[in-house]
Amino acid sequence: MNATIAERLAWVAVDWGSSNLRAWAMADDGQVLAHAGSERGMLSLAPAEYEAELLRVIGNWLPATGRVPVRVCGMAGARQGWREAAYLPVPTRLDGLARGAVTPPVSDPRLEISLLPGLCQHPDDSGRTFDVMRGEETQLAGLAAREPGFSGAVCLPGTHAKWARLEGGELCRFETFLTGELYQLLASHSVLAHSLGDDDPTHPASREAFVDAVRDAVAAPQAFSARLFGIRAQDLLDARLPAGEARRARLAARLSGLVIGLELSEVCRELPRDSVVTLIGAESLCARYALALDALEMASQRLDAGAAVLAGLGLAHAALSG
Amino acid sequence: MNATIAERLAWVAVDWGSSNLRAWAMADDGQVLAHAGSERGMLSLAPAEYEAELLRVIGNWLPATGRVPVRVCGMAGARQGWREAAYLPVPTRLDGLARGAVTPPVSDPRLEISLLPGLCQHPDDSGRTFDVMRGEETQLAGLAAREPGFSGAVCLPGTHAKWARLEGGELCRFETFLTGELYQLLASHSVLAHSLGDDDPTHPASREAFVDAVRDAVAAPQAFSARLFGIRAQDLLDARLPAGEARRARLAARLSGLVIGLELSEVCRELPRDSVVTLIGAESLCARYALALDALEMASQRLDAGAAVLAGLGLAHAALSG
Numbered sequence: 001m002n003a004t005i006a007e008r009l010a011w012v013a014v015d016w017g018s019s020n021l022r023a024w025a026m027a028d029d030g031q032v033l034a035h036a037g038s039e040r041g042m043l044s045l046a047p048a049e050y051e052a053e054l055l056r057v058i059g060n061w062l063p064a065t066g067r068v069p070v071r072v073c074g075m076a077g078a079r080q081g082w083r084e085a086a087y088l089p090v091p092t093r094l095d096g097l098a099r100g101a102v103t104p105p106v107s108d109p110r111l112e113i114s115l116l117p118g119l120c121q122h123p124d125d126s127g128r129t130f131d132v133m134r135g136e137e138t139q140l141a142g143l144a145a146r147e148p149g150f151s152g153a154v155c156l157p158g159t160h161a162k163w164a165r166l167e168g169g170e171l172c173r174f175e176t177f178l179t180g181e182l183y184q185l186l187a188s189h190s191v192l193a194h195s196l197g198d199d200d201p202t203h204p205a206s207r208e209a210f211v212d213a214v215r216d217a218v219a220a221p222q223a224f225s226a227r228l229f230g231i232r233a234q235d236l237l238d239a240r241l242p243a244g245e246a247r248r249a250r251l252a253a254r255l256s257g258l259v260i261g262l263e264l265s266e267v268c269r270e271l272p273r274d275s276v277v278t279l280i281g282a283e284s285l286c287a288r289y290a291l292a293l294d295a296l297e298m299a300s301q302r303l304d305a306g307a308a309v310l311a312g313l314g315l316a317h318a319a320l321s322g
Numbered sequence: 323m324n325a326t327i328a329e330r331l332a333w334v335a336v337d338w339g340s341s342n343l344r345a346w347a348m349a350d351d352g353q354v355l356a357h358a359g360s361e362r363g364m365l366s367l368a369p370a371e372y373e374a375e376l377l378r379v380i381g382n383w384l385p386a387t388g389r390v391p392v393r394v395c396g397m398a399g400a401r402q403g404w405r406e407a408a409y410l411p412v413p414t415r416l417d418g419l420a421r422g423a424v425t426p427p428v429s430d431p432r433l434e435i436s437l438l439p440g441l442c443q444h445p446d447d448s449g450r451t452f453d454v455m456r457g458e459e460t461q462l463a464g465l466a467a468r469e470p471g472f473s474g475a476v477c478l479p480g481t482h483a484k485w486a487r488l489e490g491g492e493l494c495r496f497e498t499f500l501t502g503e504l505y506q507l508l509a510s511h512s513v514l515a516h517s518l519g520d521d522d523p524t525h526p527a528s529r530e531a532f533v534d535a536v537r538d539a540v541a542a543p544q545a546f547s548a549r550l551f552g553i554r555a556q557d558l559l560d561a562r563l564p565a566g567e568a569r570r571a572r573l574a575a576r577l578s579g580l581v582i583g584l585e586l587s588e589v590c591r592e593l594p595r596d597s598v599v600t601l602i603g604a605e606s607l608c609a610r611y612a613l614a615l616d617a618l619e620m621a622s623q624r625l626d627a628g629a630a631v632l633a634g635l636g637l638a639h640a641a642l643s644g
Binding site: 120121122129130131132160175176177178179181182185186189190191220221222223224225226227228229230232233234236237238259262263265266269 | 442443444451452453454482497498499500501503504507508511512513542543544545546547548550551552554555556558559560581584585587588591
């Protein structure tokens with residue numbers, strides 16, 4: 001036990017995803033006392049294994065006696081997770097996620113666990129389609145908590161990139177894109193794998209190839225799968241490409257631009273010209289999206305994903321403790 | 323040795339692709355005396371192994387003495403194949419492929435091998451983009467041989483689906499789509515794999531799901547990667563879907579419709595309303611494309627891939643023997 005932390009510990013914030021878990025020891029005044037994590041997420045845990053894994057990560061923060069609230073968002077609340085916290089339907093106010101929280105059974109009497117729900121969306125006349133999120137809603141709640149009454153378009157890039165429309169702190173609708181997964185599949189397992197290397201977004205030639213590809217995808221999204229094969233053909237035929245790793249980096253940047261551009265060609269149709277898109281995520285990925293948006297004359301601002309999820313878990317903690 | 327075949331054998335036609343080889347024993351009058359094949363293609367053969375593999379497949383057709391012409395199209399002529407037959411550039415007349423044939427060294431004096439070239443395309447002001455084909459050009463030559471002066475749009479569905487524009491026996495331009503490979507990657511390796519089963523195109527519900535997806539993709543190609551994730555979300559949320567294998571078949575049909583629809587949304591923009599698309603390929607895959615085209619009010623006709631490649635190889639044989 002770490003006495004310095006245990007003395008001041010008010011609650012624990014946990015973001016527990018498909019492939020990892022991140023936890024923060026929180027003081028009453030919102031200060032982060034410590035943070036820790038592991039690479040065991042929903043995909044590698046059976047329901048009976050969650051408690052032990054959590055104790056392995058946060059056990060030395062806990063006092064010897066007394067109950068500590070642990071607020072958890074993400075895939076731990078999925079049907080295949082620790083215990084299902086059923087989806088709440090959109091539209092929904094983001095300050096009300098706590099009403100869908102569930103409590104899994106635990107052995108250690110010090111743990112008071114709340115698993116927050118994800119969100120689901122059903123088709124309707126306004127163009128909504130079937131969609132789900134689990135984890136990102138808490139980041140969106142964090143944004144709304146930090147900027148009360150927030151309205152605007154929010155993008156959470158990643159394996160399954162999410163775009164959400166917020167109006168006065170309400171989540172109106174959202175759309176998920178297979179962008180990151182498409183990139184990985186194509187770069188690792190397709191005929192393009194032979195042509196691609198490590199993308200280096202800091203290199204001017206890679207940036208140019210990325211931006212050109214974004215513009216190409218937006219100009220003709222229907223040509224997407226032809227443009228994919230075009231990467232292979234360009235590798236075979238284009239005498240102006242450099243050799244070796246520079247060539248492979250340039251073509252990887254083009255693939256990245258095509259998949260992100262396809263995503264943007266869908267969302268940008270509905271965004272007014274003067275919109276500022278809020279990006280929530282890791283710095284390097286958000287920088288790439290910012291570059292793509294800039295190429296389409298769209299402005300963006302960034303909120304760190306960790307800061308967002310902590311703010312959202314804090315909001316849920318306040319509601320559950322009130 | 324099969325004496326009945328060896329006596330009448332005039333030449334051997336070979337379609338040697340990435341993953342297999344098909345060969346036909348041909349008489350002087352164009353009659354097919356026998357056919358054979360193997361599952362060893364360019365991806366599993368080193369240059370020095372081609373001759374032995376060919377003899378393993380066609381050896382018992384050969385007479386004891388005398389030279390037999392063997393006309394080969396496909397990836398055997400790729401840089402990574404038996405010996406490179408450099409690409410001919412488009413536009414090109416399809417009855418002139420033989421001028422790019424090359425002869426690999428062989429040990430058996432009875433073999434007179436010709437490897438036919440593929441085609442390449444470079445970008446220009448008319449909208450052509452980098453593209454390559456190897457094998458399909460011989461099927462297109464076969465179509466032009468069977469229908470002299472053929473003009474129109476031709477589609478060769480497959481892992482890398484090709485669309486070609488022919489004018490009076492000339493190949494003007496072509497475009498390759500990653501359609502079949504995208505389907506396989508998504509169905510086998512993505513988050514969608516959990517939701518998909520064996521697609522059954524003969525089932526009315528699967529046909530309806532396929533056709534709806536084609537129309538969805540053509541109506542909004544920019545939503546392609548969102549529609550992909552939508553398959554997963556629909557599986558999680560749509561109470562109207564049947565259970566079990568019927569559900570998985572329906573969702574697989576939707577994925578098939580999305581990837582084929584994306585392809586058609588690109589090519590159909592340039593096709594006049596009264597076009598008849600010529601499909602060259604296997605019956606079941608061509609039937610699927612015909613259904614998709616019909617949903618977009620486009621007519622189609624089919625030419626068997628084997629018949630096409632034999633006609634194209636026959637044309638090359640006549641040119642090389644003339």
